Amino acid sequence: xxxxxxxxxxxxxxPDVVVARDEATVFVERDMLIDALDWLAAEPELGFGFxxxxxxxxxxxxxxxxxxxxELRSTALHHRIRVKVGLxxxxxxxxxxTSRFPTANWHEREVFDFYGIVFDGHPELxxxxxxxxxxxxxxxxxxxxxxxxxxxxxxxxxPVDKRTSA
Amino acid sequence: MPVERxxxxxxxxxPEEVEEEVQRGVLLGTLDRAVGWARKQSMWPAxxxxxxxxxxxxxxxxxxxxxxxxxxxLFRASPRQADxxxxxxxxxxxxxxxLRRIYDQMPEPxxxxxxxxxxxxxxxxTNYAVVQGVxxxxxxxxxxxGCPPKPEMLMYGILKLxxxxxxxxxxx
Amino acid sequence: MIVNLGPQHPSxxxxxxxxxxxxGETVISCRPIVGYLHTGIEKNTEYRTxxxxxxxxxxxxxxxxxxxxxxxxxxxxxxxxxxxxxxAQVLRVLFCELNRxxxxxxxxxxxxxELGAISMMLYGFREREVILDIFEAxxxxxxxxxxxxxxxxxxDLPDDGEQRIRDFLAVMPGRISEYEALLARNPIxxxxxxGIGLLSADDGLALGVTGPILRASGVTADxxxxxxxxxxxxxxxxVPVRTECDSYARFAVRLEEMRESLRIVEQCLERLQEPxxxxxxxPKVAWPARLSxxxxxxxxxxxxxxxIMEESMEALIHHFxxxxxxxxxxxxxxxxxxxxxxxxxxxxxxxxxxxxPYRVKIRDPSFVNLQATPTMVEGGLLADAIAAIASIDxxxxxxxx
Numbered sequence: 001x002x003x004x005x006x007x008x009x010x011x012x013x014x015p016d017v018v019v020a021r022d023e024a025t026v027f028v029e030r031d032m033l034i035d036a037l038d039w040l041a042a043e044p045e046l047g048f049g050f051x052x053x054x055x056x057x058x059x060x061x062x063x064x065x066x067x068x069x070x071e072l073r074s075t076a077l078h079h080r081i082r083v084k085v086g087l088x089x090x091x092x093x094x095x096x097x098t099s100r101f102p103t104a105n106w107h108e109r110e111v112f113d114f115y116g117i118v119f120d121g122h123p124e125l126x127x128x129x130x131x132x133x134x135x136x137x138x139x140x141x142x143x144x145x146x147x148x149x150x151x152x153x154x155x156x157x158x159p160v161d162k163r164t165s166a
Numbered sequence: 167m168p169v170e171r172x173x174x175x176x177x178x179x180x181p182e183e184v185e186e187e188v189q190r191g192v193l194l195g196t197l198d199r200a201v202g203w204a205r206k207q208s209m210w211p212a213x214x215x216x217x218x219x220x221x222x223x224x225x226x227x228x229x230x231x232x233x234x235x236x237x238x239x240l241f242r243a244s245p246r247q248a249d250x251x252x253x254x255x256x257x258x259x260x261x262x263x264x265l266r267r268i269y270d271q272m273p274e275p276x277x278x279x280x281x282x283x284x285x286x287x288x289x290x291x292t293n294y295a296v297v298q299g300v301x302x303x304x305x306x307x308x309x310x311x312g313c314p315p316k317p318e319m320l321m322y323g324i325l326k327l328x329x330x331x332x333x334x335x336x337x338x
Numbered sequence: 339m340i341v342n343l344g345p346q347h348p349s350x351x352x353x354x355x356x357x358x359x360x361x362g363e364t365v366i367s368c369r370p371i372v373g374y375l376h377t378g379i380e381k382n383t384e385y386r387t388x389x390x391x392x393x394x395x396x397x398x399x400x401x402x403x404x405x406x407x408x409x410x411x412x413x414x415x416x417x418x419x420x421x422x423x424x425x426a427q428v429l430r431v432l433f434c435e436l437n438r439x440x441x442x443x444x445x446x447x448x449x450x451x452e453l454g455a456i457s458m459m460l461y462g463f464r465e466r467e468v469i470l471d472i473f474e475a476x477x478x479x480x481x482x483x484x485x486x487x488x489x490x491x492x493x494d495l496p497d498d499g500e501q502r503i504r505d506f507l508a509v510m511p512g513r514i515s516e517y518e519a520l521l522a523r524n525p526i527x528x529x530x531x532x533g534i535g536l537l538s539a540d541d542g543l544a545l546g547v548t549g550p551i552l553r554a555s556g557v558t559a560d561x562x563x564x565x566x567x568x569x570x571x572x573x574x575x576x577v578p579v580r581t582e583c584d585s586y587a588r589f590a591v592r593l594e595e596m597r598e599s600l601r602i603v604e605q606c607l608e609r610l611q612e613p614x615x616x617x618x619x620x621p622k623v624a625w626p627a628r629l630s631x632x633x634x635x636x637x638x639x640x641x642x643x644x645x646i647m648e649e650s651m652e653a654l655i656h657h658f659x660x661x662x663x664x665x666x667x668x669x670x671x672x673x674x675x676x677x678x679x680x681x682x683x684x685x686x687x688x689x690x691x692x693x694x695p696y697r698v699k700i701r702d703p704s705f706v707n708l709q710a711t712p713t714m715v716e717g718g719l720l721a722d723a724i725a726a727i728a729s730i731d732x733x734x735x736x737x738x739x
Contacts, residue, residue: 020670021416021417021419021670021672022416023672023673025671049543050543050546051546052546052673052675052682052684052701053673053684053686053699053701055686055697055699055701057671057688057696057697058697069671069673069686071673071684071686071701075543075557075559075564078564078565080565080673082673101544101546102544102545102546102709103544103545103546103547103706103709105709106705106706106708106709107706110705114380127373128372128373129372129373129376129738129739130259130260130295130373130376131259131260131373134259138294138295138378138381139380139381143294144294145292145293145294145378145381145382145385213346213348214346215352216352216353216374216375217352217375217377217397217400217734217735218397218400218481218482218735220352221400221401221444221481222480222481224447224448224459224463225463225466225467225470228447228459228460228463228464228467229460229463229464229467230463230464230467241348243347243348245346255375256375256377258373258374258375258376258377258738259376260373260374260376261345261353261374261375264345264346264374268346290382290393290394290397291377291378291379291382293377293378293381293382294378294381295376295377295378295381296377296378313482314480314481314482316480
């Protein structure tokens with residue numbers, strides 16, 4: 001189904017749908033997330049039973065600050081949809097999808113690792129790509145790019161513009 | 167010429183002591199050269215391929231660019247049996263303690279080649295995640311820049327290391 | 339007994355660490371730990387221009403650099419609302435399929451090495467050198483090329499490029515048959531791969547696995563056919579599918595995929611007979627410089643440099659505006675997926691209307707495929723764990739980014 005037709009179908013149940021650049025995006029509240037995904041997977045013409053990816057974006061200064069995007073796909077019907085959830089800055093929690101989509105396990109760990117968004121109900125929400133004792137959530141916009149003192153215990157490298165002796 | 171006649175030469179030793187040292191040097195110099203030659207002839211690298219440079223390192227060991235001509239095709243899996251560590255690829259903060267531990271497990275004499283700009287200086291990744299040069303963690307003998315360096319560049323770096331090993335003071 | 343396999347280990351395709359609980363030789367539980375190659379690519383792209391993003395993204399999954407670039411450039415082109423010219427699309431498909439063959443060769447070589455077929459390593463790299471020669475002649479680099487750029491590709495094929503590819507196409511099918519003869523009915527290879535690393539189709543779909551692993555479990559899912567991009571719907575090729583769900587089936591699928599890729603390359607060469615532009619015409623998007631082959635390799639064309647330095651001030655200003663300040667991309671978000679040698683490689687790109695990406699997220703296939711490791715490995719022997727992980731073909735650069 002093309003994005004426009006998908007949007008029409010989805011609007012009957014979830015009204016907030018946007019179509020742009022050949023993609024349909026559904027906006028849901030976090031309390032309704034699991035119900036919405038269950039419905040999207042169960043509907044025979046939609047059949048979005050495959051979770052491709054979970055990603056987050058940080059918009060500091062805006063409300064909500066964090067936007068989570070779930071990329072869903074139907075392997076039988078060959079179409080896609082994106083489900084977006086907005087999270088406030090002071091309470092970045094969202095229910096975990098690991099009971100419905102086991103593939104969400106590592107994706108949610110990565111989002112937690114980079115942004116600090118907590119997934120309630122995740123079996124093991126720990127850091128996955130950064131060292132376990134890392135402090136901070138590097139992909140947030142208020143964290144620096146770094147490239148200065150290496151956190152390897154004991155060594156220190158000055159910032160790039162101070163490295164040459166002259 | 168007796169050493170005390172050299173103008174301006176300051177020594178904390180008596181002329182007899184200096185003579186003795188010179189004579190000992192002649193004997194050890196030959197031994198030095200022999201040991202240096204033996205060490206460079208079959209230097210076994212430890213497998214420490216991390217990222218893209220590792221693929222070029224494997225290509226250097228494969229058929230076309232053949233590291234076997236210098237006895238180096240045998241990449242030892244255990245660092246205890248290796249004497250060269252080619253750090254090929256970007257070293258992340260999580261990998262840094264592992265790198266140091268592998269280096270410590272290698273027996274003396276050991277050498278390190280930093281292959282690629284990421285290992286030499288952090289490369290294009292001047293960010294929180296990459297160690298900006300492995301020389302902050304282990305002492306490096308030869309830096310081979312490139313992203314990734316062609317196998318021929320790596321071989322040039324290895325040959326430079328061989329020269330260094332052959333001519334360094336191995337026994338004294 | 340708890341045993342730590344890696345991160346420095348000759349048999350784990352990169353810096354993968356496995357925490358195994360063993361009872362004798364049987365694996366009771368397996369926990370993969372990743373992150374030893376985390377490079378912060380996604381954060382770095384937010385501090386560079388859109389075109390520089392190509393050079394960062396290409397080093398994520400370093401065995402399939404063209405696919406990373408293609409996904410990124412297709413996503414940005416969708417945001418911009420431009421489409422690469424037809425010849426550029428054919429060149430993109432050509433190099434991607436050659437990259438697929440090269441990547442599968444590395445997989446064959448390293449899997450053979452891990453399971454004991456050491457001569458496979460030398461044969462695989464021998465063929466790969468020929469492909470890398472083609473890449474070097476066309477793009478200037480053997481790996482991590484930055485060839486596919488926003489709006490097209492950066493350079494047309496060199497004069498001898500087509501002949502090189504034809505020579506390669508003449509030789510390669512025979513070589514693939516050689517590998518088949520070496521391994522496919524070899525009793526040791528069969529013993530070590532038949533019935534090892536089982537992953538059913540339901541488990542695979544639930545765990546988000548894509549690519550040859552899913553196709554070896556009986557699911558016909560290939561993004562080149564299902565959601566075509568860059569003109570793939572006009573090419574004639576088949577998608578090999580097996581139903582045995584084991585490591586040997588994945589080996590067979592990848593061998594067949596190499597043959598199909600060569601078919602596609604042949605069709606690309608036919609289409610390249612007509613000349614055409616390789617970069618989009620729009621001056622606000624196209625890379626302004628022209629590259630050519632000089633005495634010391636590929637670099638900026640001296641004619642072009644003479645033009646901007648001596649002849650035309652406007653051209654100089656335009657060059658600097660596009661190169662230094664960067665393309666300006668309208669606000670929005672796009673998810674573009676391509677079929678890389680390991681599965682669905684997705685690129686989620688968000689723009690806030692400026693000269694720098696706001697967020698680039700790489701959905702790497704190996705990151706998700708590695709989640710299937712415990713399912714494949716638990717209950718089997720330790721040596722089978724090595725064979726199973728080899729058949730997943732993880733590239734840790736993509737896993738950790």
